[in-house]
Amino acid sequence: MTNVLVTGGSGYIGGWCVLALRDAGYAVRTTVRDLAREPRIHATLGADVQVVRADLHSDEGWPEAVAGCDFVLHVASPTLTQVPRDDDEMVRPAVDGTLRVLRASHEAGVRRVVLTSAIGAIAYGHPPRDTPFTEQDWTNIGAGVAPYQKSKTLAERAAWDFVATEGHGLELATVNPTAVLGPVLGPGYSPSLNSIAAMLDGSAPALLKFATGYVDVRDVAGLHLLAMTAPAAAGERFIATAGHSLWQRDIAAILRARLGDRAAKVPTREMPLAVARGLAKVNPQMRALRLILGRNLDATSAKAERLLGWKPRPIEETIAETAESLLTLPK
Structure with a gap:
């Protein structure tokens, strides 16, 4: 069997990558920072998934994690429970952790690494535009972007630089998702789902104006x-x-159309831009959105569809399934 390492299999995207690989017949190994998560991974993703300990903050464990693997999906990314006091709290682990994975992969003879980057490495810090963002674009970190977008941009740039200068023979590809929705695998899910959850439970007082x-x-x-x-x-x-x-407002309309009475708490009014921008100056959680309020960050997946034959499902179905999944979680 072909062996694949997925870093961060206890995360939302990582977990679904593990399931997709298992369904396709691969032997899967995944990394976690804490082996206490192993029972939950086995219960959710399968008892045959090998779980090993490796942390983006340390060199320890990575040679063993990649040993014998043909491919690596580097999905793990540093997460913080609160807004960092300094950008480097998020940037340094992202960059250094990516280089640790690439270096270990190169030394172990891995054929290809797929790095989970983000639209945050593409679409931020630019003037308003009418055309969709493409893979040719890079986020302008000099425009004061939030730490998450900065970390994704610098980590991906470091990955491409490593392959060009040191990782000869190691292939690299990156996947840059926009906001990720879909069914949850448990109570821990992607921050992208928080906005849907807040609409459903009424904790979002109004809709923010950005696309x-x-x-x-x-x-x-x-x-x-x-x-x-x-x-x-x-x-x-x-x-x-x-x-x-x-x-x-489009997402709210889809929720109301698909869920009926169960979407009764979904806001119907949009927060005035002036109010939202004022809040973004003082509210740490809102501050990360300050550069995109009133903006449309449209992007296109035409390249993936053309080169790889990738075909995403209609997003209206995904939004409805996301809501259904969130509503089933224990309160």
Whole structure:
């Protein structure tokens, strides 16, 4: 069997990548920071998934994690429970952790690494535009972007630089998803789902005015597999998004149309831009959105569809399934 390492299998995208690989017949190993998560991974993703300990903050464990693997999906990314006091709290682990995985993969003879990057490495810090973002674009970190977008941009740039200068023979491809939605695998899920959850439970007092792309987590996992195996994917970036961007009011309308009475708490009014921008100056959670308020960050997945034959499911279905899944979680 072909052996594949997925870093961060206890995460939302990582978990779905593990499931997609298992369904496709691969032998899967995954890393976690804490082996206490192993029972939950086995219960959710399968008893045959090998779980090993490796942390993005340390060199320890990575040679053993990649040993014998043909491919690596580097999905793990540093997460913080609160807004960092300094950008480097998020940037340094992202960059250094990516280089640790690439270096270990190169030394172990891994054929190809697929790095989970993000639209955050593409679409931020630019002037307003009428055309969709493509893989040719890079986020302008000099425009004061939030730490998450900065970390994704610098980590991906470091990955491409490593392959060009040190990782000769190691192939690299990146997947750059827009906001990721879809069924949850448990109580821990992607931050992208928080906005849907807040609409459903009424904790969002109003809809914010910005538009971005959305994509189903299962399609993101599928794109990782295509990027891992397709000859045409080596050395390429791939945006993962389903159709055009959506404003929050569009998502609210879909929830009300699909869920009926169960969407009774979904806001109907949009927060005035002036109010939202004022809040973004003082509210740490809102501050990360300050550069995109009033903006449309449309992007296209035409490249993935053309080169790899990737076909995402309709985002309206994903939004409805996301809501259904969230509503089933224990309160």
